Amino acid sequence: MSNKIKKIGILTSGGDGPGMNAAIRSVARYGLHFGLEIAGIMRGYQGLLEDDIVPMNHRSVSNIINRGGTILKTARSKDFSTDEGKKKAAEVLHRNQIDALVVVGGDGSYRGASRLYELHGVPTIGLPGTIDNDLNGTDQTIGCSTAINTALESIDKIRDTAQSMERIFVVEVMGNKSGYIAMEVALAAGAEDVIIPERPFDYEAMHDEAREGNKKGKVSWIIIVAEGAGKAQTIAENITKAVGLETRYVVLGHVQRGGTPSGQDRILSTRLGAAAVDLLLNGVYGKAVGVLQDKINVVDLKDASRRIHEDMDRRYQLLKILT
Numbered sequence: 587m588s589n590k591i592k593k594i595g596i597l598t599s600g601g602d603g604p605g606m607n608a609a610i611r612s613v614a615r616y617g618l619h620f621g622l623e624i625a626g627i628m629r630g631y632q633g634l635l636e637d638d639i640v641p642m643n644h645r646s647v648s649n650i651i652n653r654g655g656t657i658l659k660t661a662r663s664k665d666f667s668t669d670e671g672k673k674k675a676a677e678v679l680h681r682n683q684i685d686a687l688v689v690v691g692g693d694g695s696y697r698g699a700s701r702l703y704e705l706h707g708v709p710t711i712g713l714p715g716t717i718d719n720d721l722n723g724t725d726q727t728i729g730c731s732t733a734i735n736t737a738l739e740s741i742d743k744i745r746d747t748a749q750s751m752e753r754i755f756v757v758e759v760m761g762n763k764s765g766y767i768a769m770e771v772a773l774a775a776g777a778e779d780v781i782i783p784e785r786p787f788d789y790e791a792m793h794d795e796a797r798e799g800n801k802k803g804k805v806s807w808i809i810i811v812a813e814g815a816g817k818a819q820t821i822a823e824n825i826t827k828a829v830g831l832e833t834r835y836v837v838l839g840h841v842q843r844g845g846t847p848s849g850q851d852r853i854l855s856t857r858l859g860a861a862a863v864d865l866l867l868n869g870v871y872g873k874a875v876g877v878l879q880d881k882i883n884v885v886d887l888k889d890a891s892r893r894i895h896e897d898m899d900r901r902y903q904l905l906k907i908l909t
């Protein structure tokens with residue numbers, strides 16, 4: 587074990603996700619266990635630039651494993667995205683004698699952590715914190731499982747009213763570039779269709795299907811759309827126009843980002859937090875940690891962003907077969 591790292595900073599960055607607190611707890615308590623000092627950096631990279639840093643002890647992370655959001659708060663920092671911002675961030679870390687940085691965040695946060703390491707030699711480790719599940723090197727990202735469960739809870743309720751009132755519902759879920767949540771939710775809800783950014787969608791075919799189904803007595807549909815693939819309101823209005831069936835829409839939005847983290851998210855975060863500290867203690871920097879096939883998996887931060895799920899077509903086929 588290298589003794590170069592004595593003090594670790596931790597921050598959460600970008601969109602929050604349930605389970606981030608469990609990651610903070612794990613990094614803090616596991617690090618303290620090995621005699622490290624832990625510094626909590628508030629409001630992501632923006633708080634780092636503003637020197638908004640608090641010392642953390644065992645008690646700082648009491649009773650947070652079950653809480654959504656992030657006690658460190660989070661932000662998307664424009665100032666940090668510049669070269670000047672990264673230089674300043676490295677200086678603030680140096681001034682606070684923070685030897686290494688754990689960043690819990692998504693795509694953009696990973697790119698920032700990667701550049702901090704490349705440009706200024708700051709030992710960084712990334713933990714996949716985003717509900718979108720769109721990062722490489724891990725089967726799941728922190729928050730995704732909870733977001734899926736949260737969306738499902740609402741969609742199950744929507745199905746009750748859709749069936750009772752014989753309506754079509756278009757439900758918009760989160761995911762700007764990633765249709766992962768939409769696809770998983772559609773499969774788990776038994777939805778009739780799903781529209782995602784990763785694959786072209788044939789609206790005419792959907793309208794035909796609804797018309798045909800209706801002739802045979804099918805009276806309610808649930809159609810899931812990822813926010814980056816289309817607007818639920820427009821899709822619903824077009825269905826009403828083209829098919830003549832009463833269609834309503836629901837935008838689930840940020841409710842999917844909050845709430846009590848699922849067991850899966852808490853466990854993922856807990857394992858990843860400890861793994862991040864292990865890497866730093868072993869002198870391994872500039873990496874992203876994930877879990878692949880139930881084993882801790884480490885990839886270069888610069889290769890970890892932008893995962894495209896390759897089996898979306900297959901999942902779509904399955905959805906349609908089971909509808």
Ligand code: F6P
Nearest residue numbers: 601692716717718760761762843
């Ligand atoms: O990246 C997570 C995410 O929730 C995306 O699914 C969504 O497109 C985006 O954040 C929303 O960002 P904001 O909270 O800034 O509106």
